[in-house]
Amino acid sequence: MRGNTRSDTRPEIELRRELHALGLRFRKNYSIRLEGVVRHLDVAFPRQRVAVFVDGCFWHGCSVHGTTPGRNAQYWAAKMERTLSRDRAVNAALRQEGWTVVRIWEHVSPKTAAIEVREVLGCAEQHTR
Numbered sequence: 001m002r003g004n005t006r007s008d009t010r011p012e013i014e015l016r017r018e019l020h021a022l023g024l025r026f027r028k029n030y031s032i033r034l035e036g037v038v039r040h041l042d043v044a045f046p047r048q049r050v051a052v053f054v055d056g057c058f059w060h061g062c063s064v065h066g067t068t069p070g071r072n073a074q075y076w077a078a079k080m081e082r083t084l085s086r087d088r089a090v091n092a093a094l095r096q097e098g099w100t101v102v103r104i105w106e107h108v109s110p111k112t113a114a115i116e117v118r119e120v121l122g123c124a125e126q127h128t129r
C-alpha cells in the first residue's frame, strides 16, 4: 500500500534504471509541500519542474487491468475512488505550482516510459529558457 510507509515498487526501480541509462539525473521520492500537505513524487526533476508518478494498475484504475473485484466491490470502489481523487488533487496542486505532471502506468515498459519522460523534459527545458 502506498501511504505513509513508502517502498519503491519494481516498476519505479525499473523506470529509474532506464532514466539513468538515458543519462537523466533526477531526485527520487522527492518531498514537496502542496497546499499544506507533504507529498512524495516518485521521480522529480526539480529544475525543470517535471514530476513523474508510476501508477499501479489496480489502485489507480487502469482501464486495462483496473477491474473492480467482485467481492466487496463497493469497498474497493470507494478505496480506489479515494486514490483517484487524491491523484487529481495532487496533479492540480502541482500544475498550480508550475509543474508538469507525467503519470506512467505500471504496465508500460520502462524503456517506453523513460523515453516519454525525456520528451516531456525537452519541452519543459524550452519553456524555462
Ligand SMILES: [Zn+2]
Pocket (backbone or CB within 6 Å): 057, 062, 063, 064, 065, 066, 105, 106, 107
Ligand atoms: Zn494496466
